[in-house]
Amino acid sequence: MAATLYTYPENWRAFKAQIAAQYSGARLKIASTSPAFTFGQSNRSPVFLSNFPLGKVPAYQGDDGFCLFESNAIAHYLSNDALRGSTPQASAQVLQWVSFADSEIIPPASAWVFPTLGIMQFNKQATEQAKEEVKRVLAVLNQHLNTRTFLVGERVSLADVTVVCSLLWLYKQVKKSLFYFFYPNRARFAGCHVNLKQFLAFNNFSILSESISVLLFKIVISLA
Amino acid sequence: MAATLYTYPENWRAFKAQIAAQYSGARLKIASTSPAFTFGQSNRSPVFLSNFPLGKVPAYQGDDGFCLFESNAIAHYLSNDALRGSTPQASAQVLQWVSFADSEIIPPASAWVFPTLGIMQFNKQATEQAKEEVKRVLAVLNQHLNTRTFLVGERVSLADVTVVCSLLWLYKQVKKSLFYFFYPNRARFAGCHVNLKQFLAFNNFSILSESISVLLFKIVISLA
Amino acid sequence: AAECLAQERIWFDKPRYDEAERQFYERMNG
Known part of the structure; x- marks a missing residue:
């Protein structure tokens, strides 16, 4: 069972x-x-x-x-152990990014997205502040992903799964504005993740992967 | 080194x-x-x-x-493995209480304590709301500790360490009001923890242990 | 310590967000 x-x-x-x-x-x-x-x-x-x-x-x-x-x-x-991090250092780094998602991504992402879902009252100042926070957080991720494809080690871990899932709302709700201060590394990272078969098992991610490929495409154009 | x-x-x-x-x-x-x-x-x-x-x-x-x-x-x-949880179930339960401390205890405990430290404007309604949240959270801990001394298994784990540390400012700042809706199990649990030699290595905990023993004493009196 | 604590990033409003999210998804799920 x-x-x-x-x-x-x-x-x-x-x-x-x-x-x-x-x-x-x-x-x-x-x-x-x-x-x-x-x-x-x-x-x-x-x-x-x-x-x-x-x-x-x-x-x-x-x-x-x-x-x-x-x-x-x-x-x-x-x-499995591969996802959790197979060495003490890797498993601690996985927990580091899991904590990062909860403490650094979710609060400003919720503050930005909730009003767009009608869950909460829109407040211009709070939304502008949330955007700046999201920008700061994506910059940290982008810097880390400058020289890496995955957040920990050379393959997907629970760190990647947690961070991508915590960004889902942003991708779905505020994709366009996200694009303007989006970072190529982030999109690549998310793109490579969401195209993995395990991720596409969920219809949610097929929408996401489509939009991220679009996002990736746009960024390539913009960079070009 | x-x-x-x-x-x-x-x-x-x-x-x-x-x-x-x-x-x-x-x-x-x-x-x-x-x-x-x-x-x-x-x-x-x-x-x-x-x-x-x-x-x-x-x-x-x-x-x-x-x-x-x-x-x-x-x-x-x-x-060490004992603190992290030595079986897959125990290590998942440790992470459960670590997440619980961050997501359920810290936000209302900080909303209650920060104004008492003068680092945030006091707002009566927000403080009353925070008190209710802390009460709800302590009730969950108290229920869990009804039949247990430690949060996971039969010995101290990172779950206990994390929860006790997340309650520290509450104990130090609002001990008295905490007492009135305090729960005997919580005080026992925290008391047995903070009296362990590892905890008392810090002067902070010696203050804490004193106050918790006082708290425990009061609760015994009140129960008597 | 209090001064340092003041620089911590705490999600003070989390219970309010949790409650709003709960109501939203309860409505969504009829």
């Missing part, structure tokens, strides 16, 4: 775990629509809360009953 | 790495005061930024030149 990942559709936090499972071969059943799981109801049930006291998703339940919440922990558990 | 941890004095984020090093025996030199390191100047120097592009502390530099930023990654790197 496969383990279950409770989430709602299009949850980028759940994508981290789903992509990790793709790479490691872990069998995972996604419970994201009724009757298996209805976000807003199922995650308020006493049974769910006894296993997942915060009532948040994604939430993981193994076929052995092992339960886990917090998306980074779930993705790490479903990964 | 020992590795170097760049930070400023009393940085609870650096304590995670320092305590981990205590447990694992990793040799660590703390650079937190002039002339070794001056926060606000040294971390803006080109040399520092070339190794640590965000300019944040704590920042770790091994004697082999290996550099790491993000406090959770540094603490994980300096830990």
Whole structure:
């Protein structure tokens, strides 16, 4: 029997775990629509809360009953050693970029994107500040990717998966404005990632890979 | 030669790495005061930024030149397997509570504590909201600790170290009000932790342990 | 320490964002 990942559709936090499972071969059943799981109801049930006291998703339940919440922990558990980093230094660097995604990318990305989704009130000053923060963060990524294709070592790791998933909203919601201060390395990095078969397993990424190839194309033109 | 941890004095984020090093025996030199390191100047120097592009502390530099930023990654790197979690499930649970500390404890704890330190404008409504969030989070911890002394398994792990360090400012700044909705299990857990010799290696924790023993004493009285 | 702490980048509004996101996706999921 496969383990279950409770989430709602299009949850980028759940994508981290789903992509990790793709790479490691872990069998995972996604419970994201009724009757298996209805976000807003199922995650308020006493049974769910006894296993997942915060009532948040994604939430993981193994076929052995092992339960886990917090998306980074779930993705790490479903990964293989190659994704987690196969040496102490590599695994620490993976955690470094996972923390970076949560503490440096998500806050300004949410502040910029939420008003575009209608989730929050638009505030010009807050949005301008968020754009500057995103620009600063992409510059750090771009500098790091100047001489590298992957964030840690010579192959895809949970660091790449986490950073690309944390940028998803930005790519989808504010792609055009992102382009104007976009960095070629970032697009290449994201482009090479999202074209990997494991990523394309999700329709989400096929949209993303199309837009990133477009983005890559535009950047080549602009550079030319 | 020992590795170097760049930070400023009393940085609870650096304590995670320092305590981990205590447990694992990793040799660590703390650079937190002039002339070794001056926060606000040294971390803006080109040399520092070339190794640590965000300019944040704590920042770790091994004697082999290996550099790491993000406090959770540094603490994980300096830990031993016992602290990291010695099975896949335990190590995933450690990451779960490390994420929990960063995403659920730090934001409301900081929103509550910063005004008491005079480093943020006091706003009654925001403080009341932060108190409610802290109460919710402590209730989750308390429920989990109803039947356990440690957050993961039967001994101290990086989960405990991270959660206790993330609560430090709350204990130091708003101990009294914390008490009124404090939970006996939390105090016991924190008390048993901070009295462990590794924790008391820092003067900070001796203050903390004193206050927690006081807190524990009060709670015993109140329960009696 | 307080002065240094003041330079930390903390997402103070995270609970508010979490709540807004939760409501948004609950509406999306009917």
